Amino acid sequence: MxxxxxxxxxxxxxxxxxxxxxxxxxxxxxxxxxxxxxxxxxxxxxxxxxxxxxxxxxxxxxxxxxxxxxxxxxxxxxxxxxxxxxxxxxxxxxxxxxxxxxxxxxxxxxxxxxxxxxxxxxxVHTGAVRKMRELVENGLGDMYYYDSVRVNLGLFQHDVSVIWDLAVHDLSILDHVVQERPVAVSATGMSHVLGEPENIAYLTLFFESKLIAHIHVNWLAPVKVRRTLIGGSNKMVVYDDLEPSEKIKVYDKGITLNPNSQAYGEKVHQMMVGYRSGDMWAPKLDMTExxxxxxxxxxxxxxxxxxxxTDGHAGLRVVRILEAASRSLAQRGRIIELEEARRIA
Amino acid sequence: MxxxxxxxxxxxxxxxxxxxxxxxxxxxxxxxxxxxxxxxxxxxxxxxxxxxxxxxxxxxxxxxxxxxxxxxxxxxxxxxxxxxxxxxxxxxxxxxxxxxxxxxxxxxxxxxxxxxxxxxxxxVHTGAVRKMRELVENGLGDMYYYDSVRVNLGLFQHDVSVIWDLAVHDLSILDHVVQERPVAVSATGMSHVLGEPENIAYLTLFFESKLIAHIHVNWLAPVKVRRTLIGGSNKMVVYDDLEPSEKIKVYDKGITLNPNSQAYGEKVHQMMVGYRSGDMWAPKLDMTExxxxxxxxxxxxxxxxxxxxTDGHAGLRVVRILEAASRSLAQRGRIIELEEARRIA
Amino acid sequence: MxxxxxxxxxxxxxxxxxxxxxxxxxxxxxxxxxxxxxxxxxxxxxxxxxxxxxxxxxxxxxxxxxxxxxxxxxxxxxxxxxxxxxxxxxxxxxxxxxxxxxxxxxxxxxxxxxxxxxxxxxxVHTGAVRKMRELVENGLGDMYYYDSVRVNLGLFQHDVSVIWDLAVHDLSILDHVVQERPVAVSATGMSHVLGEPENIAYLTLFFESKLIAHIHVNWLAPVKVRRTLIGGSNKMVVYDDLEPSEKIKVYDKGITLNPNSQAYGEKVHQMMVGYRSGDMWAPKLDMTExxxxxxxxxxxxxxxxxxxxTDGHAGLRVVRILEAASRSLAQRGRIIELEEARRIA
Amino acid sequence: MxxxxxxxxxxxxxxxxxxxxxxxxxxxxxxxxxxxxxxxxxxxxxxxxxxxxxxxxxxxxxxxxxxxxxxxxxxxxxxxxxxxxxxxxxxxxxxxxxxxxxxxxxxxxxxxxxxxxxxxxxxVHTGAVRKMRELVENGLGDMYYYDSVRVNLGLFQHDVSVIWDLAVHDLSILDHVVQERPVAVSATGMSHVLGEPENIAYLTLFFESKLIAHIHVNWLAPVKVRRTLIGGSNKMVVYDDLEPSEKIKVYDKGITLNPNSQAYGEKVHQMMVGYRSGDMWAPKLDMTExxxxxxxxxxxxxxxxxxxxTDGHAGLRVVRILEAASRSLAQRGRIIELEEARRIA
The missing domain is CATH 3.40.50.720 (NAD(P)-binding Rossmann-like Domain)
Structure with a gap:
């Protein structure tokens, strides 16, 4: 014991x-x-x-x-x-x-x-996030984007910005679900209360691949939203944490590319990008607390x-991004390389 | 005639x-x-x-x-x-x-x-947007943020990025609804099809006041979303264009500030920021095409x-932002002052 | 031609x-x-x-x-x-x-x-209803119930009741999706406009098996609803015709029975009825008009x-139920055997 | 104490x-x-x-x-x-x-x-139901209908039918919200487990006025629904108990009648029944447990x-209806007068 x-x-x-x-x-x-x-x-x-x-x-x-x-x-x-x-x-x-x-x-x-x-x-330990990792590893294809919205009314913190309070959740989920690590971050946001930290913020994370991640956090929203979209080359996922049971929906949707197509004028586009749409599927999730x-x-x-x-290394990776995002936020979106962030740290 | x-x-x-x-x-x-x-x-x-x-x-x-x-x-x-x-x-x-x-x-x-x-x-000529302008002019209080999501699957354009195709709607709505003009823009995004323009993008617009605007556009989303959140000091609005009838919902919600409060330690925060939550109201909209x-x-x-x-001046203001956003997009979010954009143009 | x-x-x-x-x-x-x-x-x-x-x-x-x-x-x-x-x-x-x-x-x-x-x-010719028939024939198991709600505001008819106007849709769908024919009907309802036919009605259809069907139609509802629940012994279906794309959702949910269980006191119930809950699945539908x-x-x-x-026989079966339901409606739910209805007709 | x-x-x-x-x-x-x-x-x-x-x-x-x-x-x-x-x-x-x-x-x-x-x-003691009573007493106009759906998967009872388990909630709410008392009840339903009581049931309650009430209860539904529609001559209400905050929505919708209209042929109807649609409003509710x-x-x-x-008299009124409904249920919807029920009891 x-x-x-x-x-x-x-x-x-x-x-x-x-x-x-x-x-x-x-x-x-x-x-x-x-x-x-x-x-x-x-x-x-x-x-x-x-x-x-x-x-x-x-x-x-x-x-x-x-x-x-x-x-x-x-x-x-x-x-x-x-x-x-x-x-x-x-x-x-x-x-x-x-x-x-x-x-x-x-x-x-x-x-x-x-x-x-x-x-x-x-x-990271919920059934929903564990299922997302499973899907990312097996089924989604190449990762295109990870887009999360986490907004609600309150609870304003006075010592840290909304990034440290809310985006930390998304960054920890992202760290677990996606194996690739971000190389740079750009963040914008605003404080609406004099002397207080930012209560609304937007983070964009860049990777070496074509993956892009974006996180929207807000303490001053009229409705509560907890929704993540993940786009892969084979499948796409909607993760809505407010759904009582079908939190994860997998869409067999996407584009098809035909790189060999001979193309002239307007026809180019139509030959190159096609769309496919199949079934949607909400896998049963482990509901253990x-x-x-x-x-x-x-x-x-x-x-x-x-x-x-979720050991100290995972925690450190998340803090490193939070810190870099805060620096970018103070400079209206200036890109902060995470290597650079590492050196400075 | x-x-x-x-x-x-x-x-x-x-x-x-x-x-x-x-x-x-x-x-x-x-x-x-x-x-x-x-x-x-x-x-x-x-x-x-x-x-x-x-x-x-x-x-x-x-x-x-x-x-x-x-x-x-x-x-x-x-x-x-x-x-x-x-x-x-x-x-x-x-x-x-x-x-x-x-x-x-x-x-x-x-x-x-x-x-x-x-x-x-x-x-700009829909009942929903006209109602939003009315609310912004009379009732919302100071403008805090304007946050719009406009995503769906397709239709990829091959000559212009998703900003010129989808964000143009949000920029024209914003131009009409808010009287203040943005002073700078930061945009991030990504192309997932080789040789094609960006199919996902995020724009942040800064103003001289504390207003911040953000637009998320995406041609590669599994679900269709057309949703705008507007935060004001008195009221907040959710505009969901996919709702068949209640497209505009007005929330009597927000924070209350008590700047005169004597405050020590943890108590500071609790005394300064309070939350209020009242009725929600969906005004009837003019449904003329x-x-x-x-x-x-x-x-x-x-x-x-x-x-x-929506005359040529309005059109020009929107194009100016689209152009500046495209430049920012190419530089991973570098802030582009709209005055600067004006001079260059 | x-x-x-x-x-x-x-x-x-x-x-x-x-x-x-x-x-x-x-x-x-x-x-x-x-x-x-x-x-x-x-x-x-x-x-x-x-x-x-x-x-x-x-x-x-x-x-x-x-x-x-x-x-x-x-x-x-x-x-x-x-x-x-x-x-x-x-x-x-x-x-x-x-x-x-x-x-x-x-x-x-x-x-x-x-x-x-x-x-x-x-x-009957929509992709959604055709898919439902396919599911009923292959996958749902024994049919338990068919429950439909079709309500909205207007358009009042002055010559026929809401049953002839709206329930006719559900009866034609039911006639196609389920192969068993109802043997009796009980209907209740009310007219809220003097001298006009019933604008709200509830129909229950009985079958020789344990299947029960129920239809709720209403011309005076504040919201539009077009939703059918189908319960089978293996799977259950929700058909929501107002959903833009995922109109049919199949739930791998149900009860499990253990008829051989020895049982005393409170334990009886817990041993006999168990619950199972698996994936949900929204099959792609043919969208042809x-x-x-x-x-x-x-x-x-x-x-x-x-x-x-949907030949004359199908049309006749539906009219026979409409007629019997109207007679039951006039007698506050008195059961009308459809054989009896046949003889009288 | x-x-x-x-x-x-x-x-x-x-x-x-x-x-x-x-x-x-x-x-x-x-x-x-x-x-x-x-x-x-x-x-x-x-x-x-x-x-x-x-x-x-x-x-x-x-x-x-x-x-x-x-x-x-x-x-x-x-x-x-x-x-x-x-x-x-x-x-x-x-x-x-x-x-x-x-x-x-x-x-x-x-x-x-x-x-x-x-x-x-x-x-009866929730903020939502207390608000409904307030609305019924002041604002809805003449009561037209009360329609409730209370369905989910489980928990099967083995000693009482779903009416005694779930409809009891709706009957107690109805008893509080509406001052008029029902005069007769018709109920239909089915048991899908051999030897067990009905797991799905539909109740219609008749009143001396034009009010009609209907309750749908089901232990075997793939989705959880807790939704009541109330139609009044002036306004209509949707009460959705699963909504986290806006449980009550009031719709300024309805029909307008013109009883004096001269009318011939098809025109009759169009002159007599008009439709009006105004704002929707979700009042703030008392959230005390x-x-x-x-x-x-x-x-x-x-x-x-x-x-x-909710004293013994309220409890007795509810039990009287449950008992009458059970008798009607056993006779496939035969109308049971509540006076008759009273005499027998």
């Missing part, structure tokens, strides 16, 4: 606590938060769990093998480093850190100490000394 | 011919096309109309007061200039020309000769020597 | 005229209507076609092999009988007659004279002396 | 327990269930609450002022009667009893002992000796 402590019992912490308390191979040892009321809530629901407002106490507790960190982003680096230095495995909320520099050091620390460092890219699957995997990795799917 | 000739009887021409033949103040004199089969189709449906494959004949015909041009974009400039030089009023398909230079000269020619030059920005309304207005402008809503 | 005359150029007549004028094996000879303006409209659009307001003239015309009847329902019987007595094949709008008695005599007349009598059950396909078949039947899919 | 015990901790009981434990004026005293595991679950979550498998103990407990009953339907009568005889107020799940006879005796007992008897018609509101009201009624909105 792996003993786990949870640090931070705010918005997401209760989900971690519930899943850990029900996990087969794990044991919820303690919960740490600075807020006394929150700790009381933990105690009334989980009487056997130790509560504390002192992180040092968690670090010293020999029953604790691993620490799950669900605190504000700017604290991730410090808490995770302290945890690892105390020999604890780490499960950290996304984004894993505020800067590429911090994320890199966390990855190095985990590597050096042979600890498991998992980043909570929850969506993503966080449960993810935590089970985290425990398994600790036991078997293996690497989780 | 204003005598009108139609040049070009391909995709859109038949709509012009039908509407002109039914218009109250106009008289359909002749139809000109290079294709004999198309001319035969006109004759069988409209036996009284003159058909010809010789544009010069149209120019010489004294019964013709105005010429409607529905030919490929690259021919607009030449045909329109000839028409105006022959003293004919002009109704030209969008985009009005291939370059800002051409469009400028067309506007100058019309001004010098005191001719009516109308550009067929059809959507847009092209009918537009042609009636064209005839009226000729009779009264007045300017149509 | 089969010469065809169209009688009645009101709501549906123009569609017949257009399709016949474009049909490969047919030749549009003449159009007959009592209204002079309508005839003028025909002439301007089809200058070569004979127009007349005298049905006798059509009957005498030796160029006319077949007559398509698109007049009000109460005239179908008389016109069709006259046409057949004059040796003409008949294509008649649905419902084919006002009573079972009339419909029976029409069928007898066609049989005796070896003429083709086709009833325009248009929906139904009326074109139907008229091509009519012409082919004349040439080859064969029977159309 | 009103002391409350909950009997039955199966599907719905946990919701009662949670809401009572959080209610302002109430105190959760004890939970009773025959299943030891369920009681253990209660204890671990609510350590201070008494648990017992002996209902007699609950009846004897002087701390218990009221008992909430969430056991199978066939036990409601016995448990509620025992509770009232012990002087306890009662909050009972719907349907309140298995027969009209039982429900009547429960109402009498509550009246005689001046105890509060509330029936858990949860939907219905059960919380309902339990707060129950507590208030006990304190103030007043009657809850």
């Amino acid at each position: 792996i003993g786990i402590a949870v640090v931070g019992y705010g918005y997401w912490g209760p989900n971690l606590v519930r899943n850990i308390s029900e996990a087969a191979g794990a044991h919820l040892v303690s919960v740490c938060d600075l807020n006394v009321d929150r700790l009381a809530a933990v105690k009334s629901r989980y009487p056997a769990v130790t509560i504390t407002d002192d992180f040092e106490e968690v670090l010293r507790d020999p029953r604790v093998d691993a620490i799950a960190i669900a605190t504000p982003v700017f604290t991730h680096f410090k808490l995770a480093m302290q945890a690892m230095m105390a020999g604890k495995h780490v499960f950290v909320e996304k984004p894993m850190a505020s800067t590429t520099e911090e994320a890199s050091r966390m990855v190095e620390e985990a590597t050096r100490r042979r600890l498991v460092l998992a980043v909570d890219h929850t969506f 993503a966080l449960k699957r993810e935590l089970d995997q985290f425990v398994e990795c600790i036991e078997q000394n293996s690497r989780p799917i | 204003i005598g009108i000739a139609v040049v070009g009887y391909g995709y859109w021409g038949p709509n012009l011919v039908r509407n002109i033949s039914e218009a109250a103040g106009a008289h359909l004199v002749s139809v000109c096309d290079l294709n004999v089969d198309r001319l035969a189709a006109v004759k069988s449906r409209y036996p009284a109309v003159t058909i010809t494959d010789d544009f010069e004949e149209v120019l010489r015909d004294p019964r013709v007061d105005a010429i409607a041009i529905a030919t490929p974009v690259f021919t607009h400039f030449k045909l329109a200039m000839q028409a105006m030089m022959a003293g004919k009023h002009v109704f030209v398909e969008k985009p009005m020309a291939s370059t800002t230079e051409e469009a400028s000269r067309m506007v100058e020619e019309a001004t010098r000769r005191r001719l009516v030059l109308a550009v067929d920005h059809t959507f 847009a092209l009918k309304r537009e042609l009636d207005q064209f005839v009226e402008c000729i009779e009264q020597n007045s300017r149509p809503i | 089969i010469g065809i005359a169209v009688v009645g150029y009101g709501y549906w007549g123009p569609n017949l005229v257009r399709n016949i004028s474009e049909a490969a094996g047919a030749h549009l000879v003449s159009v007959c209507d009592l209204n002079v303006d309508r005839l003028a409209a025909v002439k301007s659009r089809y200058p070569a076609v004979t127009i007349t307001d005298d049905f006798e003239e059509v009957l005498r015309d030796p160029r006319v092999d077949a007559i398509a009847i698109a007049t009000p329902v109460f005239t179908h019987f008389k016109l069709a009988m006259q046409a057949m007595m004059a040796g003409k094949h008949v294509f008649v709008e649905k419902p084919m007659a006002s009573t079972t008695e009339e419909a029976s005599r029409m069928v007898e007349e066609a049989t005796r004279r070896r003429l083709v009598l086709a009833v325009d059950h248009t929906f 139904a009326l074109k396909r139907e008229l091509d078949q009519f012409v082919e039947c004349i040439e080859q002396n064969s029977r159309p899919i | 009103i002391g409350i015990a909950v009997v039955g901790y199966g599907y719905w009981g946990p919701n009662l327990v949670r809401n009572i434990s959080e209610a302002a004026g109430a105190h959760l005293v004890s939970v009773c269930d025959l299943n030891v595991d369920r009681l253990a679950a209660v204890k671990s979550r609510y350590p201070a609450v008494t648990i017992t498998d002996d209902f007699e103990e609950v009846l004897r407990d002087p701390r218990v002022d009221a008992i909430a009953i969430a056991t199978p339907v066939f036990t409601h009568f016995k448990l509620a009667m025992q509770a009232m005889m012990a002087g306890k107020h009662v909050f009972v799940e719907k349907p309140m009893a298995s027969t009209t006879e039982e429900a009547s005796r429960m109402v009498e007992e509550a009246t005689r002992r001046r105890l509060v008897l509330a029936v858990d018609h949860t939907f 219905a059960l919380k509101r309902e339990l707060d009201q129950f507590v208030e009624c006990i304190e103030q000796n007043s009657r809850p909105i």
